[in-house]
Amino acid sequence: MEALEVLGGYPTKPLNPRARMVRVLLSMTVCMGCLLMLHSFLKISKSRKPQDFYSFEVKDAKGRSVSLERYRGKASPLAQASLVVNVASHSEHTEMNYRSLQELHQELGTSHFNVLAFPCGQFGETEMSASRDIEAYAKNTYGVTFTIFSKVKIMGSEAEPAFKFITDSVKKVPKWNFWKFLVNPEGQVVRFWKAEEPVDSVRQEAITMVRQIILKKRTEL
Structure with a gap:
């Protein structure tokens, strides 16, 4: 027990294929959300570009x-x-x-x-x-x-x-x-x-x- 605590606890069990797939899909969803936010920000920034001299x-x-x-x-x-x-x-x-x-x-x-x-x-x-x-x-x-x-x-x-x-x-x-x-x-x-x-x-x-x-x-x- 003490040896395991020194090493950081009990070894974790490997993820099963279903859990691994869920984690991958979750990561992809987060990345897609970030890309959409970046696109919206760039679109807003572009719309704020000065359109006339004044x-x-x-x-x-x-x-x-x-x-x-x-x-x-x-x-x-x-x-x-x-x-x-x-x-x-x-x-x-x-x-x-x-x-x-x-x-x-x-x-x-x-x-x-x-x-x-x-x-x-x-x-x-x-x-x-x-x-x-x-x-x-x-x-x-x-x-x-x-x-x-x-x-x-x-x-x-x-x-x-x-x-x-x-x-x-x-x-x-x-x-x-x-x-x-x-x-x-x-x-x-x-x-x-x-x-x-x-x-x-x-x-x-x-x-x-x-x-x-x-x-x-x-x-x-």
Whole structure:
């Protein structure tokens, strides 16, 4: 008796074929249940994938997380359109674009329209290193009041997800600074412009979209 206790007790009897089969079926059932749970989890995760531009979160110039939902306009009397731009502080297009974008931002007003700037340093030495410096430079030099986010990458595997949504939508990646992407209140990209294209064209499209937003809202009142 003592010898058996030292060895861990009495030897167990071998399972009969029926019991062995029950154990195998039970193991298979547990495994199948785990697989079904994993499938459900992956399906839910996929369904939660951002479906529009405003579904993403980004960093502001101070490194704080910001939900782009605030620019959709749900909380305001009117929905909003956005002009998303990859900006740079030391490009040949900087002065003309910053001044034109600021004029457009003021003209259409933040109740209906926003310019959303994403600094990018992937085009040579056209952008500074620190996001706060980029924001301060734009405000102090060009009087910019529209939102400037943290510096991001817009190309390659490290591209900012929100901006990748933009480029994937139009199947185009900017070749240089100051490409512009017009986003409607539903968070979908409806048109884009290259840096060298006239800002007047951007202005006309933005004004048209804002008018449509206002008319739609009036019909709903």
